């Protein structure tokens with residue numbers, strides 16, 4: 316069932332909730348997958364993007380680790396010239412496509428490792444909650460630096476998870492948003508790389 320995203324009620328998503336049927340489908344011992352939730356990092360990016368469309372309008376946006384697609388959908392709604400979403404999980408790709416359709420926005424969605432390969436053809440990269448373990452955080456930071464050096468702006472949304480290299484980042488905006496599994500909002504930030 317479609318329901319509004321808590322941090323961005325302008326966006327409707329297929330999400331996990333007590334009556335979604337996902338637990339019955341997966342079995343009680345399997346945690347519903349990442350794409351079934353909005354994470355704090357994606358929430359803060361989506362909120363920031365929707366509140367500041369002037370920073371998005373006309374830009375070519377690439378969302379790496381799209382999950383439900385919340386960030387990519389926010390970028391499309393805010394007036395990006397094009398939006399591409401990438402996720403390594405095939406079901407995240409499927410749900411991002413469904414969610415884009417439900418919100419009547421056009422997003423190109425790819426199933427692949429978004430932290431590998433050539434410099435993307437984009438002028439803004441978003442990474443919502445992609446720093447959730449050490450190994451992934453190292454790869455995400457390295458790819459972000461490569462893209463930044465090539466002239467692409469990179470926005471990282473994160474609630475300050477342990478693997479976030481905060482000392483190498485600068486806060487662009489701070490917003491109070493819910494995290495996955497939380498009912499009350501707490502602080503999360505949009506970061507950019509702290510290098511010239």
Ligand SMILES: C[S@@+](CC[C@H](N)C(=O)[O-])C[C@H]1O[C@@H](n2cnc3c(N)ncnc32)[C@H](O)[C@@H]1O
Nearest residue numbers: 353354357380381382402403404428429443444
């Ligand atoms: C914690 S979820 C965040 C989803 C969404 N951005 C949000 O904030 O709600 C991280 C997502 O990144 C995806 N992911 C992890 N490593 C990836 C990689 N190397 N390339 C593309 N996607 C990746 C996962 O499959 C998952 O959907």
